[in-house]
Amino acid sequence: MDYSISLHQQIHKSEDVPAEFVRKRQDVIDRLQVLMDESKEVVDLFQNQEVISKLRQDRQHNLNFLREAYGFKVEKLESLYRYAKFQFECGDYAAAAELLYHFRILSTDPEKNLSALWGKLAAETLLGNWDTALEDFTALRALIEQRQGAASPLEILQQRTWAVHWGLFIFFNQEKGREQLLEVLLAPAYRQTIQTTCPHILRYLVVAAILTRRRRESLKEVISLIQQEAYNYSDPLTRFMEALFVSFDFDGAQQTLAECRKVMEYDFFLEGFLDAFFQNARHLIFETYCKIHQRIDFSSLAQKLTMERDEAEKWIVDLIRNAQLDAKIDSENNAVTLIQKTQNVYQQVIERTKPLAFRTHVLATSIDKKNAQPAAGQQQGGGQKKERKFDRGGPKRGPSTSSSSSSSSSQGHSGQGGQGGQGGQGGSGGGRQQHHQQQQGQQGQRRDK
Numbered sequence: 001m002d003y004s005i006s007l008h009q010q011i012h013k014s015e016d017v018p019a020e021f022v023r024k025r026q027d028v029i030d031r032l033q034v035l036m037d038e039s040k041e042v043v044d045l046f047q048n049q050e051v052i053s054k055l056r057q058d059r060q061h062n063l064n065f066l067r068e069a070y071g072f073k074v075e076k077l078e079s080l081y082r083y084a085k086f087q088f089e090c091g092d093y094a095a096a097a098e099l100l101y102h103f104r105i106l107s108t109d110p111e112k113n114l115s116a117l118w119g120k121l122a123a124e125t126l127l128g129n130w131d132t133a134l135e136d137f138t139a140l141r142a143l144i145e146q147r148q149g150a151a152s153p154l155e156i157l158q159q160r161t162w163a164v165h166w167g168l169f170i171f172f173n174q175e176k177g178r179e180q181l182l183e184v185l186l187a188p189a190y191r192q193t194i195q196t197t198c199p200h201i202l203r204y205l206v207v208a209a210i211l212t213r214r215r216r217e218s219l220k221e222v223i224s225l226i227q228q229e230a231y232n233y234s235d236p237l238t239r240f241m242e243a244l245f246v247s248f249d250f251d252g253a254q255q256t257l258a259e260c261r262k263v264m265e266y267d268f269f270l271e272g273f274l275d276a277f278f279q280n281a282r283h284l285i286f287e288t289y290c291k292i293h294q295r296i297d298f299s300s301l302a303q304k305l306t307m308e309r310d311e312a313e314k315w316i317v318d319l320i321r322n323a324q325l326d327a328k329i330d331s332e333n334n335a336v337t338l339i340q341k342t343q344n345v346y347q348q349v350i351e352r353t354k355p356l357a358f359r360t361h362v363l364a365t366s367i368d369k370k371n372a373q374p375a376a377g378q379q380q381g382g383g384q385k386k387e388r389k390f391d392r393g394g395p396k397r398g399p400s401t402s403s404s405s406s407s408s409s410s411q412g413h414s415g416q417g418g419q420g421g422q423g424g425q426g427g428s429g430g431g432r433q434q435h436h437q438q439q440q441g442q443q444g445q446r447r448d449k
Contacts, residue, residue: 028090031086032086032087032090035079035082035083035086036083038076038079038082038083039076039079039080039082039083039099041072041076042072042076042077042079042080042102043080043083043099043102045072046102060108062105062106063106063108077103077106077107080099080102080103081100081103081107081112081116083099084096084099084100084103084116084119085119087099088119088122088123093122093123093124093126093127094123094127096119096120096123097120097123097124097127097129100116100117100119100120100123101120103116104116104117104120110147110150113143114140114143114144114147114159117136117139117140117143118140118162120136121133121136121137121140121166122166124136125166125169125170128173130170130173130174130177133169133170134170134174134180137163137166137167137170140163141163141184144156144159144160144163145189147159157193157196157197160189160190160193161193161197161198163190164185164190164193164194164198164201165198165201167181167184167185168181168201168204168269169269171184171204171208172204172269172270172272172273178207178208178211178212179208179212181204181205181208182205182208182209182212182218182222185201185204185205186205186218186221186222186225188362191225194225195225195228195229195232199229199232199233200233200235202222202225202226202229202233202235202237202238203235203237203238203263203267203270204269204270205222205225206222206226206237206238206240206241207237207264207270207273207277209222210277210280210281210284211273211276211277211280217354217355219245222241223241223242223245223246226238226241226242227242227246230242235263236256236259236260236262236263237260237263237264239252239256239259240253240256240257240260240281243256244284244285244288245288248288248292250285250288250289253285254285254303257278257281257285260277260281261274261278264277282307282315286301286316289301301316
């Protein structure tokens with residue numbers, strides 16, 4: 001409300017404050033005081049260093065410890081959650097982040113834990129604490145994946161979609177955030193999320209792939225994804241990738257590169273990477289152009305790179321000087337001659353087999369999961385069969401059973417146990433003979449056939 005009041009004063013150029021604003025501000029203060037009083041007991045516990053030193057990662061252990069040592073009531077956690085949420089709505093993000101962290105130490109409610117983690121991620125992002133926000137983002141991703149059995153597929157998809165968009169704030173403000181963005185968003189689950197709900201994220205994948213030139217395999221995956229989604233989404237950044245790496249249309253790449261500048265200038269996340277993007281994009285154009293041509297004229301190259309001729313010549317000289325390009329400059333003919341390097345067979349094998357380890361691991365994990373489900377079903381079915389077999393072979397209940405059992409016991413006591421034993425042996429021998437005859441009969445049928 002204080003911000004609303006100051007904004008009203010700036011717009012109207014007056015120090016007067018409307019009575020409605022004053023009333024709303026007082027309501028907020030009163031509500032804040034009520035929530036503070038309700039959660040005071042929990043807040044005081046977390047300010048006690050002795051209590052904090054005895055807490056562990058196990059939430060149930062923490063609750064039992066606080067109940068026994070301090071008479072803590074679980075109902076107080078709800079007041080702490082409401083207090084943290086209200087602090088966030090008031091704009092005190094530091095207090096909200098701290099309160100939500102304390103809430104997650106004790107809460108065993110999975111829904112509230114997920115909501116609290118979302119709130120803490122938002123608070124840390126708004127505060128600009130990117131390292132802490134990245135830790136919360138990683139924990140959030142793991143928590144979303146753990147809910148696959150409990151939540152519906154639509155809810156999981158929504159959670160992943162929100163995570164993708166909140167992750168942009170982190171990835172474009174971290175030093176190595178672009179590499180992490182490629183690692184996260186090119187994972188199968190988030191790749192499907194982008195294709196299903198948010199194909200506009202492709203532009204950020206394009207920028208991350210161009211800025212992270214060391215990860216060539218990521219560039220190929222991004223190009224493949226752009227081709228798959230070309231019918232659904234397209235912008236100058238995705239068209240630049242298609243023109244350069246799919247169609248090898250250098251004139252089209254040059255035109256779309258000029259359009260990319262307009263897009264990036266008005267994009268909240270990309271405007272700070274404009275110079276680095278164009279530097280790397282020109283390098284990619286030059287690199288791709290060199291794979292096709294061995295001798296390049298400076299004037300033609302400058303046109304492809306949307307640069308002046310002298311500027312293009314200076315740029316190539318800098319590349320050669322920094323050992324990023326193996327070439328020779330022909331000053332008489334105003335051209336550059338490229339020295340082609342062929343990759344040996346061993347290096348080609350290494351490059352092509354790099355992703356095999358990860359894909360094999362994923363395949364083995366999925367096979368194990370599929371095999372585990374039928375095995376569990378067979379164990380349950382086998383247990384049921386054993387129980388049924390026992391029921392069939394067990395003694396039958398009723399008066400006839402009791403009389404037969406009593407007569408057999410009386411015969412055993414009267415000294416006829418030996419005869420019973422012989423009878424049992426004879427029965428077993430007869431059973432073996434019958435089994436042998438059945439086998440002979442089956443063999444005879446096979447011979448007849």
